[in-house]
Amino acid sequence: MIQVEGLSKRYARTLAVDNISFSVAKGEIVGFLGPNGAGKTTTMRVLTCFLPPTSGKVSIGGFDVLEQPMEVKKRIGYLPESPPLYPDMEVGEYLTFVGKLKGLASADVPKRVDEVAERCAVADVKGKLIGKLSKGYRQRVGLAQAILHNPDVLILDEPTSGLDPKQIIETRELISSLAGDHTIILSTHILSEIEHSCNKVIIISKGKLVATDSVANLTNRLRGTEIVAVEIEGPQDVNEIRQKLEQVPGVSRVVLKDSRDSRNSFEIESLQGESPRAELARAIVNSGWNLNELRPMGASLEDVFLQLTASEKKQAA
Amino acid sequence: MKNILIICQKELKSYFSSPIAYLLMAIFAVIFGFFFYSAVAFFVMRGMEMQMSGRGGPMNVNEFVISPLLGNASVVGLFLIPMISMRLFAEEKRSGTMELLMTSPVRDIEIILGKWLGALLMYLCVIGISALNIVLLYAYGKPDWKPILAGYLGLILQGGCLLAIGTFISTTTRNQIIAGGATFAVCLMLWVLDWVSSFEQAGWAKVVSYCSVLTHFEPFSKGIIDSKDVIFYLSMIFLGLFLTSRSMESLRWRS
Numbered sequence A: 001m002i003q004v005e006g007l008s009k010r011y012a013r014t015l016a017v018d019n020i021s022f023s024v025a026k027g028e029i030v031g032f033l034g035p036n037g038a039g040k041t042t043t044m045r046v047l048t049c050f051l052p053p054t055s056g057k058v059s060i061g062g063f064d065v066l067e068q069p070m071e072v073k074k075r076i077g078y079l080p081e082s083p084p085l086y087p088d089m090e091v092g093e094y095l096t097f098v099g100k101l102k103g104l105a106s107a108d109v110p111k112r113v114d115e116v117a118e119r120c121a122v123a124d125v126k127g128k129l130i131g132k133l134s135k136g137y138r139q140r141v142g143l144a145q146a147i148l149h150n151p152d153v154l155i156l157d158e159p160t161s162g163l164d165p166k167q168i169i170e171t172r173e174l175i176s177s178l179a180g181d182h183t184i185i186l187s188t189h190i191l192s193e194i195e196h197s198c199n200k201v202i203i204i205s206k207g208k209l210v211a212t213d214s215v216a217n218l219t220n221r222l223r224g225t226e227i228v229a230v231e232i233e234g235p236q237d238v239n240e241i242r243q244k245l246e247q248v249p250g251v252s253r254v255v256l257k258d259s260r261d262s263r264n265s266f267e268i269e270s271l272q273g274e275s276p277r278a279e280l281a282r283a284i285v286n287s288g289w290n291l292n293e294l295r296p297m298g299a300s301l302e303d304v305f306l307q308l309t310a311s312e313k314k315q316a317a
Numbered sequence B: 001m002k003n004i005l006i007i008c009q010k011e012l013k014s015y016f017s018s019p020i021a022y023l024l025m026a027i028f029a030v031i032f033g034f035f036f037y038s039a040v041a042f043f044v045m046r047g048m049e050m051q052m053s054g055r056g057g058p059m060n061v062n063e064f065v066i067s068p069l070l071g072n073a074s075v076v077g078l079f080l081i082p083m084i085s086m087r088l089f090a091e092e093k094r095s096g097t098m099e100l101l102m103t104s105p106v107r108d109i110e111i112i113l114g115k116w117l118g119a120l121l122m123y124l125c126v127i128g129i130s131a132l133n134i135v136l137l138y139a140y141g142k143p144d145w146k147p148i149l150a151g152y153l154g155l156i157l158q159g160g161c162l163l164a165i166g167t168f169i170s171t172t173t174r175n176q177i178i179a180g181g182a183t184f185a186v187c188l189m190l191w192v193l194d195w196v197s198s199f200e201q202a203g204w205a206k207v208v209s210y211c212s213v214l215t216h217f218e219p220f221s222k223g224i225i226d227s228k229d230v231i232f233y234l235s236m237i238f239l240g241l242f243l244t245s246r247s248m249e250s251l252r253w254r255s
Helices: A042-049 A069-075 A092-100 A111-121 A135-146 A165-178 A191-197 A214-222 A238-247 A277-286 A301-316 B002-016 B018-051 B061-085 B088-094 B095-104 B108-140 B147-173 B176-198 B203-210 B215-219 B227-254
Strands: A002-010 A015-024 A031-033 A055-060 A078-080 A153-157 A183-188 A200-205 A208-214 A227-233 A253-262 A262-268 A290-296
Touching: A002 A031, A015 A042, A015 A055, A015 A200, A015 A290, A031 A042, A042 A055, A042 A153, A042 A183, A055 A069, A055 A165, A069 A078, A078 A135, A092 A111, A092 B002, A092 B095, A111 A135, A111 B088, A135 A153, A135 B227, A183 A191, A200 A214, A208 A214, A214 A290, A214 B061, A227 A277, A238 A253, A238 A262, A277 A290, A290 B018, B002 B018, B002 B108, B018 B061, B018 B108, B061 B108, B061 B147, B061 B176, B061 B215, B088 B095, B088 B108, B088 B147, B088 B176, B095 B108, B108 B147, B147 B215, B147 B227, B176 B203, B176 B215, B176 B227, B215 B227
Parallel strands: A015 A208, A031 A183, A031 A200, A078 A153, A153 A183
Antiparallel strands: A002 A015, A002 A055, A200 A208, A227 A262, A227 A290, A253 A262
16 A cells, blocks of 8 residues: 655755655555654655655655645545644644545535544534634544544554643554554554554654564564563562472562562563473472462563664664 | 635634724724824815915815825735734744644645635725725715725735735734734735835836835825736735745745
8 A cells, every 4th residue: 555665854954755666555554663763754755745845755655745646635634733723723623624635525524524633532522712722632633634534554653642641542543443444644653552552563763674573573583582470479588489480390580579468479481482381380389389470471562662773773883 | 726715704803802803993994093083184275275265166076185194094905914914824834733634635835815804805895994984085075986996906016015915914923923024014015115216217116116115005096097007906916925935935844
């Protein structure tokens, strides 16, 4: 659906996006991840035909952004970082205007506006001036504007920024519900967002592509060894427990984290490629101790991200 | 074409959903009303003087009242036009809605024409108030309607020309006050340029004074539609809108 090959974008002096290539298949939700100023917004603006690329080829649904911008624009819905709203318009009036602007047939506009307003939970403020709405409502009106003409591709620039936790969850659910018929690219610097709603991550840093992969692969990639946190209620002698744990096959290292009233917390690191959770549990229970907690600590996307962007910095230096 | 109308309608609506439209119409109504009152009062006084001294025939309402009034309307319009055109693009740039327009399946030229047309209609609403005053004259006399129509055509052309320039200036900044101020300065310059011809006869002075919008309006106010003036205004409108489209394109490449 989206093909980007060797995209670069240069502003007067700075190279904002440097030779990025990726592709997104139909129906995928892709998270576009990077620290502030990494070039996320610039890339999105190129995808939406707002900015022309300095070099490289970008096509959406088979149409090139430079050669057939009108065809591309018909197929995308775009929510910029600050929603493009007219404060002196009413919500319904605004959505009607956008619907006409996006080329919906005039007869379909009122019905479609009602549908979308319902879906984005802004139906109750349809008669209110946009200028009087709270940030959360404005964001949702912005989202409604983006999906109004039922575009094939949705490009959302930080769709949850500035929302309260409840609204973030609602927006996330809304975005997930749009998946399937729409191809979605959403940018964010909040990692949990991507873990929740995306099947694929594109990480960029300082204009360069750092990684493109599925969320699961990306976390696995860094997780050669497994770390398990356990809490054991047993004898006062910590060393006795430690020795017992170290004898379990597949364990490489045992670290005591905390010890309080005969409750001892350990972090146990496995050997490469081993998963000794079952053996650990058996060993502890067989020794007659209580196993209060046993929890795998997978490397989170946060760790992956920091590791990837940090190594990028080292290379640059 | 449909897109032009959609944008034009949106622009016109936004003038009337803010106080701008009412403010401009009120300002114009008061100022033009005063001009109208003094022109008519002067005309009546002169008429009585002539009757008492027994000299001269009936005076021409078109020549003594309507023609100078339309001239005044054009000057008042000149002051109000920056207030109409300044927000056109500057506001969209500031609020980020430019991104919506530029990523919608609408051509740049459709956006420009829609906005310019919306501003022109707003200007017509303002200028239209003067028609109420002029209609009053028909209750007491028989002014010739053809020169009046020519005068209004002149007003429309002059307004279109200055609005096109204002539209261009509005694309160059995101600050409405700067856009308004610069447009006002340019309008004022274009108005007074013909003063050059009063002290200088050289070729360059003729060119400079030719660029003045005022010299081209005078014939219209007298009821003369001269193709050279019509062409001047139309080419100025074209120039202004052409510069706007260049400026919008450079916006894409620069920002």
